[in-house]
Amino acid sequence: MKAPLIALAGIALTACVPTTEVARLQSNVGAAQPMAIYRPGAVDPLAPGRSNQEMVADFLELGFAMESGRAIPAFSRFDGPVTVVTRGALPATAVADLDRLIGRLNAEAAIDIARAPTAPEGANTITVEFLPRRQMQAVVPAAACFVVPNVTTWQDFVANRRSLSIDWTHVVQRTSAAVFIPDDTTPQEIRDCLHEEIGQALGPLNDLFRLADSIFNDDNFQTTLTGFDMLILRVWNAPELTPGMTREQVAARLPTLFNRLNPGGRGRGGTPAGETPRAWQLAIEQALSSDGGLMQRREGAEQALAMARAQGWTDTRLALSLMLNARLAPRDRGESALDQLLTAAEIYRRTPGGEVHAAHIDMHLAVQALATGQTQMALDLTEQARPYAERTENAAFLASLGFIRSEAETQLGNTAEGDRLRLDSMPAARYGFGSEAAAQARYEEIARIGNAAQRLARL
Incomplete structure (x- = not known):
């Protein structure tokens, strides 16, 4: 799906919303509520989908x-x-x-x-x-x-x-x-x-x-x-x-x-992928490593993408290489990074189990949409991703989607619905991020993005 998003805005989920906004939310929906516990629904894993x-x-x-x-x-x-x-x-x-x-x-x-x-x-x-x-x-x-x-x-x-x-x-x-x-x-x-x-x-x-x-x-x-x-x-x-x-x-x-x-x-089409060169795996590990600096991670992603293209791959190895390049791209490569993300999502959507990866890309694009004031697109993308967060029991993912939806509804003037979504997402956030403080910090990161978009819209 070629969404009409502008180039990636380079948004990082950091910093905070104004204290007055946090206080309003806490007073409306947080302080008097009992602490709920995250409980996943009935087990519903994605079935094996290959030959x-x-x-x-x-x-x-x-x-x-x-x-x-x-x-x-x-x-x-x-x-x-x-x-x-x-x-x-x-x-x-x-x-x-x-x-x-x-x-x-x-x-x-x-x-x-x-x-x-x-x-x-x-x-x-x-x-x-x-x-x-x-x-x-x-x-x-x-x-x-x-x-x-x-x-x-x-x-x-x-x-x-x-x-x-x-x-x-x-x-x-x-x-x-x-x-x-x-x-x-x-x-x-x-x-x-x-x-x-x-x-x-x-x-x-x-x-x-x-x-x-x-x-x-x-x-x-x-x-x-x-x-x-x-x-x-x-x-x-x-x-x-x-x-x-x-x-x-x-x-x-x-x-x-x-x-x-x-x-x-039985009898289902599909060709075994064949062995993956160790050099490509090492390049992906470098791109994913939290120990490496940004330049080192970016170098690993670029090497992995070059190898994937040289091998002629069209499967998830190419998709992962594209996605990592997009996520690590410098700000001046926003247009190409967006194209890489959308291409990766297309590959994942036609791959068994890749729907989950595509859903994570949808969340990333929803943040970009929120940052640029495209609130309905943020809601559409998060709604598309939510079933996969639920089926994989990924509480941190599910909470993040809920917080994006909360902020999008608030931007649209639906304050009560935004507050409800935030409250309903907190049990999953506490489970996924580890504490009330960490859950609140995640919400504040996303709310800051929404507030910045609103300020830009008023200029």
């Missing part, structure tokens, strides 16, 4: 390599029921989120997994240990959370961190794994870590940027296990596969397995 031929290729690429590119020589997994136990100070939302995840793994991936206070002797065990981020990152500086085989406590991991026993490439029969998650981060990040790390403990260990419909993807657009992921996990734990199989042995059984478990993927 079984593609699923086979994805399974093999996910299953027989690490994120670093190191090969995994043999298929590995737990055999039999798995018990999940927790250690450390449990954050307030963690148990409910963990139980929701376990329920999904039972129902959607047919995995025999349950939570218990302690693991029976000799049981297959996944331990989820919560500890301060500072303690975690003193040992593993770059990790937000991670999973390790053959240990059950943080002390075990620290004592064995140079041992081959915790090297996934040496694991064949999984019997125990530990997931380490910071206890002092946002509820949403804790939930996201539970999904990705327990998913990896039960299944593949690789992440692929090209998988728009998977949590096994370091671009972090998918925040909970998707229909694609649950199908991968169901096949991973099917009785036809056994620990110790080679890649060739697994590949021989996968077509029959996917045809049985995913009949909708």
